[in-house]
Amino acid sequence: MYGTYDYGLTLEKETIKLNVEKRGDLFIYRREAQSGISEKILGPNKNRIMIHPIEPLTKPKQVTRFLEFAIDPIFLDPESKKSIFLKFPIEIGVFVVSEMTTEVLDTFSLNTAKYSLYGTPRSGVITRWSKSKIFSGIPEMNPLREGVVYLTIHNSTREFVEVSKIVLDGSKMILYFGDFVGTKVKMNIISLQVAETSCIDEPLEKGMIKALDLFKAKGLPVIGKYEIKGIGDVELRVFLMEWGLK
Amino acid sequence: MILDTVIYQHITLWNLLAVIIILAITALIIKIITLNLKRTLSDKLRKSEIEILLRVVKYIITVFAIIAVLPFLSIDLSGILLAGGFAGLVIGFASQSVVSNLVSGIFLIIERPIKIGDEINIENTEGFVEDIRFLSTIVRTYDGVYVRLPNEKVFTSTITNYVADIARRFELKVGIGYKDDAERAIAIINETIDSHPFALKDPFPDVFVNELGESGINIIIRAWAPTSEWSDVKKELLWKVKVALERGGIELPYPHRVIWLEKK
Numbered sequence: 001m002y003g004t005y006d007y008g009l010t011l012e013k014e015t016i017k018l019n020v021e022k023r024g025d026l027f028i029y030r031r032e033a034q035s036g037i038s039e040k041i042l043g044p045n046k047n048r049i050m051i052h053p054i055e056p057l058t059k060p061k062q063v064t065r066f067l068e069f070a071i072d073p074i075f076l077d078p079e080s081k082k083s084i085f086l087k088f089p090i091e092i093g094v095f096v097v098s099e100m101t102t103e104v105l106d107t108f109s110l111n112t113a114k115y116s117l118y119g120t121p122r123s124g125v126i127t128r129w130s131k132s133k134i135f136s137g138i139p140e141m142n143p144l145r146e147g148v149v150y151l152t153i154h155n156s157t158r159e160f161v162e163v164s165k166i167v168l169d170g171s172k173m174i175l176y177f178g179d180f181v182g183t184k185v186k187m188n189i190i191s192l193q194v195a196e197t198s199c200i201d202e203p204l205e206k207g208m209i210k211a212l213d214l215f216k217a218k219g220l221p222v223i224g225k226y227e228i229k230g231i232g233d234v235e236l237r238v239f240l241m242e243w244g245l246k
Numbered sequence: 247m248i249l250d251t252v253i254y255q256h257i258t259l260w261n262l263l264a265v266i267i268i269l270a271i272t273a274l275i276i277k278i279i280t281l282n283l284k285r286t287l288s289d290k291l292r293k294s295e296i297e298i299l300l301r302v303v304k305y306i307i308t309v310f311a312i313i314a315v316l317p318f319l320s321i322d323l324s325g326i327l328l329a330g331g332f333a334g335l336v337i338g339f340a341s342q343s344v345v346s347n348l349v350s351g352i353f354l355i356i357e358r359p360i361k362i363g364d365e366i367n368i369e370n371t372e373g374f375v376e377d378i379r380f381l382s383t384i385v386r387t388y389d390g391v392y393v394r395l396p397n398e399k400v401f402t403s404t405i406t407n408y409v410a411d412i413a414r415r416f417e418l419k420v421g422i423g424y425k426d427d428a429e430r431a432i433a434i435i436n437e438t439i440d441s442h443p444f445a446l447k448d449p450f451p452d453v454f455v456n457e458l459g460e461s462g463i464n465i466i467i468r469a470w471a472p473t474s475e476w477s478d479v480k481k482e483l484l485w486k487v488k489v490a491l492e493r494g495g496i497e498l499p500y501p502h503r504v505i506w507l508e509k510k
Contacts, residue, residue, distance in 0.1 A: 063444070063472045063475060064472075114440075114443055115444055116446050117446050117449060118448075121412055121413040122411050125412065126412055129447045
């Protein structure tokens with residue numbers, strides 16, 4: 001289902017029915033899914049439609065940009081590194097692309113969402129919560145519902161550390177898609193209670209296509225941009241987990 | 247020449263024209279700067295912060311413009327300062343509350359217990375903060391009434407800011423019949439809470455039997471929601487819990503009393 005289409009497309013997959021049809025001088029975008037119906041009028045110019053997987057942050061309503069993965073507790077040896085695979089829910093983004101710009105037309109999901117609080121109500125963050133088993137390889141999954149995170153955890157401390165939650169800035173996540181949807185995340189444990197998580201801009205396999213960035217397409221401000229002399233603006237993709245790892 | 251015509255004491259027509267030109271240019275500069283600041287900062291700062299910044303910029307430029315205009319009006323600044331000392335004393339006594347409100351306003355802007363758009367309660371005035379000015383704070387109540395609160399009152403009162411934190415707890419009370427299984431009812435309620443996206447997973451919801459009431463067993467539900475969704479989640483969950491309990495065969499009792507009639 002993911003890909004680039006011309007106006008006039010008709011797609012049916014699982015519970016999703018999606019089409020762009022000509023009505024008079026205009027085009028009408030219509031999408032049906034279990035989460036409801038969306039209908040939008042498009043201009044007369046023939047632009048292209050891109051359907052890509054996006055971060056699960058917009059449904060039922062965007063209230064946060066942080067993702068939380070709850071996992072079975074994992075014990076890490078002192079000064080060790082471990083790589084695991086996790087499943088996470090994804091949403092589907094429909095973008096309209098002209099030569100000049102890209103705009104989000106619609107987002108929808110086949111999953112039910114759940115939110116949580118990481119930290120305190122005063123200074124914590126609301127997170128889009130999901131529970132995952134730990135996999136040692138790329139698991140079987142439905143690319144319309146789930147993606148896989150390749151998570152590398154580095155325990156920099158000289159203690160055993162137990163981890164049962166990972167929180168990261170979902171707006172900095174870079175999804176790639178092909179036969180499956182995937183992304184890479186790094187977690188660096190600084191102390192028993194504190195870790196840094198960062199999103200990596202690399203595909204899990206060769207030939208995977210980089211998904212459109214929902215937050216850039218929406219024109220939302222990039223928070224955490226800093227300047228390195230001689231390099232220019234570099235996006236800061238690190239989130240500090242200061243409210244515990246379990 | 248006509249521009250040299252004296253119109254009042256030492257003030258010529260040229261002086262007056264210069265004053266008007268300077269003030270017009272100042273107004274234009276303020277407009278250009280505020281417009282550009284709004285355009286540049288709208289992505290980066292909150293609306294309330296932009297408003298405060300714009301106001302400060304506006305006042306600074308205006309003060310400079312007034313200082314620039316004074317010589318054209320033959321007003322000596324040193325004379326103003328001398329006269330200002332005495333006038334300040336008189337005005338100071340006369341405008342204690344104005345100064346007090348101004349100082350409170352500055353402290354409110356620095357301490358920021360409330361921001362524009364916040365949902366607050368100050369001395370039983372409940373609503374949304376519409377503006378924080380130097381002398382007063384404007385609140386739009388829930389029924390759309392404009393209320394002006396002097397900043398001194400705001401600063402010295404207990405302020406309840408409902409949206410200061412990102413999450414907020416709500417409490418619901420549900421009654422079930424004495425013949426019903428409370429444990430089963432609690433399980434149904436927990437399932438219902440779990441199915442609501444914005445009833446937060448953590449802090450974990452708390453559902454428990456609170457009271458053996460006159461008409462039934464009272465169960466208390468305590469759950470957390472993102473502050474922005476708090477009101478909707480509270481309203482939606484109450485109805486969903488009612489529907490789920492009825493679907494699960496749990497009776498929601500009406501107030502009733504058992505009367506025994508003695509047969510003689």
